[in-house]
Amino acid sequence: MPRLTPDFHAWLRSASERLDPGNAWPDEQVERLRSAGVLQWTVPRRFGGQELPEPELLRGYLDLSRSCLTTAFLLTQHNAAVQRLVSGSENDWAAALLTAVARDGAWCTVGISHFSTSRQHLQRPVVAADQSPDGTWRLNGCVPWVTGAAHADWLVTGGALPDGRQVLLGVERGSPGVTIETPLPLMALNATQTGRVHLGQVRVPADRVVAGPADQVMKVGTKGGTGSLGTSVLALGTALGILDRLNEEVQSRETLREVVSLLHSEADGLQTGLLTATALEQGSAGSAEELRFRANSLVSRTSQAYLAACKGAGYVQGHPAERAIREAMFFQVWSCPQAVVNSTLNDLTCRD
Template identity: 45%
Template sequence: MTHPEFLSQPAPFDTPDFDTLLADLSRHAAQVDQNATWPEWQFSRLADEGVLGWVIPNEYGGSEIDSEMLIFGYERLATACLTTTFILTQRNGACQRIAGCGNVELKAELLPNLCTGRLFATVGVSHLTTSRQHLTQPAVQVEMADDMFVLNGQIPWVTGAKPADYVVTGGTCEDGRQVLIALPTDLDGVSMEEPSSLLALDGSLTGSIGLDNVTVDQHYLLAGPVEGVMSHGQGGGTGSVATSSLAVGLAGRSIALLMHESDGRPDLRDIVEPFAAEWSNLRFNLYSAARGEATPDTPHLTSESIRQRANSLALRSTQALLAATKGAGFVSGHPAERGIREAMFFLVWSCPQPIVTAALREFACLVD
């Protein structure tokens, strides 16, 4: 089986059925965006094609593909429907945390049903990593009582909060230690707030979850109590190449549409070719990083460098598409205007301060 030269191996999912899945997702992407609808049908298609098993260990029914293949899958899916793919990354983050924990009983209970799509899990951990850590009082306070944890506070920025059966989340104890749990959303005291209205990806139903004296059995403990609980176990980190792969996928979609526009407009070819070359080079770097090939002598393979360039390319290529499509691209529902809004998402999603600073410097034309 042949494979793209930027990959080290053929993708196990690179089949005609997967191509059909991508076409299906692409065909319905505008509807998901404009109607702000939860992509339930899209996730049933992901389940049908085995995508939901990508991060699930084999013993629980999954395929557990390696990092390079996972990144490739995310990129291709993001080209078709960014909303669905973003939700998938949050769901996969939850699955990876569950699969990577030492709670054997809980893994056997949840992972097979997560693999088939019978259960949906998501993550709510921004308050444990980058969000609200500056506050004197933790966003979620935890009191330990016998074999129980009592949670109070608010979990911000939870994608798919309302549809979720479980939320991988946590909080901070009085002594500063933290716990990570798989929170059942049907427990007393758990309240789902209305999803925020967003610039893009409204279909992700991202909102906050309130916790009012929520008592959670130790059965659902994934990690802790320990300081810096998010540094323990498995899961994608802030600014990881997984996040960048979605930006690369969005850029690829915009560049492909620019190429289509240039077929009948020779004046665009000088514009499209540099974009295509930059995208190709970035993909080589992305997959080299995914394979762990970065060294101190390859600063262009750091996750920070790749994220900065992926963000920049997504922003510039989507705006170029709008300029090329003119008034038609400015009409709500056109791929150009949707792409521009989606590109803005990468300025705020898991975006560490060095990436934000790099973007601001580029906007101010202060790039070296």
């Protein structure tokens, strides 16, 4: 199990409160992940990593998100890139980068939302890709959502070819034509420094293909993606972190005990469902979407319960309850499949 020490989690929880007011990159959190070997979790052993089984990886995410959602989310974006690299690790370049991640703590991130949930209504591709006769790829366009691009060594992203196929490539941050915009001002998680990256005729060597060209490149060679169990686990971990704070309120307000107990029971049931689905290798898309809806609902209701318990004090900017409400809303927009959105809207309007 990727269990980090109680002291690590206590520090992470305390430090998370200092992240919220501004958008400073969490250097110390990332460095502590490196020092603890967390960046090795998804790297195969042949490259010096730990190659954790999926259930252990999700338990690690659960613990981290319970202490600090910002840190856990940053790690998922790094690991999403690493897992894509693993699927293309027969490539010498990808193999060398995976070794650098395990040995030196190289930091990666992804820009792939335009292949799944973001800007799918547009007729023209957000990022266009084409290949020169010598094999060099060129990317031109704007990647709408990239987390921590200014601090990543590598970005895994891509575009659509004229024939509709898609390709994923490894892009070095300092490549000519890569322009990282000022991070967007978000409702929460501003320390993740998430925003747009422009690719102006960026040239990428032929050996840096991560996946594709293929009709649906996001389905090539890796698990996870939009609505995957990992996103649900982070929602559950965030809810458990809020419940930890609600438990503190119970000590002085006995009337909250029953409500908190019911929320804990729901969280326990959801955790069992998630780990069972993981053991079954994700199960069906429908079951993953149902689990995601349940996780979104739980974290939203738990944050509202915490605010109600704290009353007016919780409505003051900077209070943990106010931050909990904003962070819970993140799961309504992050990698959220349309089926989950529809379930949420139906629930809000009391429709079956």
